[in-house]
Amino acid sequence: MTQPSVLLVEDEPAQREVLAYNLAAEGFVVQTAATGAEAELLLRESPPDLILLDWMMPELSGIELCRRIKLRPETRSIPVVMISARSEEVDRVRGLETGADDYVVKPYSMVELMARLRVQLRRVRPVTVGLVLEHGDIRLDPETHRVHRGAVEVKLGPTEFRLLTTFLEKPGRVFTREALLDRVWGRDIYVETRTVDVHVGRLRKALTEKGGDDPIRTVRGAGYSLG
């Protein structure tokens, strides 16, 4: 997948530059905004993976912006990390109550801030947690139980779903029919070996129905593999 993106909202130019530099070094695509209004505009155009927000800003304050972000359903799920010079307990709690996902007090350690951003990021990008299985243009999300080939959804029965899951766990690896029976059907269920063929056939049909090459390779005398 592509680079993670972050929206940096900070009115003070010097601070902005330092942060932007570090964020870029960290591998983020950085968008910057100097005011809350500017930030809201950018949010509508291209929602980032993450928002880094300074509390103290003229006009629209960071906390008010945070509140607005968490009010709109489209932006609600974007993590907001708030930075502030206000170190009082009440302020920190208020920031967190307003919907901020983390609150970092100035002066902060840049290394720790980056670590905290990565924490937020791994929430949004389950890929890094290894949740979504991908290979080529095939994407399988175990959480939603959905399979996509490019943009179109592929409808699979339970067995074909498990079969594809197995293949996606080790793309390229050849699975014998016995190994597939073990993993897909279960250790102590007895079914004919040839049944695997039929289900592989059905999986192939489902995957190629809406166009696209057959991603499953038959290895004569051995079994099947993905790609």
Added chain:
Amino acid sequence: MTQPSVLLVEDEPAQREVLAYNLAAEGFVVQTAATGAEAELLLRESPPDLILLDWMMPELSGIELCRRIKLRPETRSIPVVMISARSEEVDRVRGLETGADDYVVKPYSMVELMARLRVQLRRVRPVTVGLVLEHGDIRLDPETHRVHRGAVEVKLGPTEFRLLTTFLEKPGRVFTREALLDRVWGRDIYVETRTVDVHVGRLRKALTEKGGDDPIRTVRGAGYSLG
């Protein structure tokens, strides 16, 4: 289902008591463990919504336990908040890198700690924030206990209401019947798995009565999901 649960892992009895007291006052159902091993046992039996973890513990250290929690797929998504007397930057970063979702340094403000726990909790249970849950044209207000489909109000029984709430907390995600029984009916209530079917049916009927497509998806062999 109503009360959120937290697993408190702390070897020092005095600390444990203070924390447990505050957590209970905050509305949590508190499970406590004095050692890492004990914690792992409890995790298997009844996974909590949240884990509060002291770094310094004899035998299995907090950080090692955290690593293990994040390694197992079944517990990976449970937020872990780590408490530690180790305030060095390297330690904080290490804690966060290991998979902790937040890192609080002793001595901490109890109020802030609770605020941070609430932040983690609303990831898992968005409803506790009291914000309106939305998906498509379905809108659920936890405050007023009202559900709307577009402009028209939908009347639901208590069980259907909790069911829809659960679905709305993670739209798209497939919930097994067991997971729904856990969340909607409660951890230790015994009802037939098939009862879920009936209530999903009732929820469907209520949602589609005044027109509109069926928003609930049946995933054969797995469970149900919203959208």
Added chain:
DNA sequence: CGGCTTTGTAACAGTCGCATGACAAAGGCG
């Protein structure tokens, strides 16, 4: 090119999972 093995696939019957309607029990409320 035949003969043999291995794989692809259509067809079919059986099974399993799910939706639905009915019903009795429990609970809430005037």
Added chain:
DNA sequence: CGCCTTTGTCATGCGACTGTTACAAAGCCG
């Protein structure tokens, strides 16, 4: 108390999914 709503369970029926088989097609080898 009696009415009404809600709840959990069951029986039934339908349809999707599954495993098997039979036969066609493809690969391999002399």
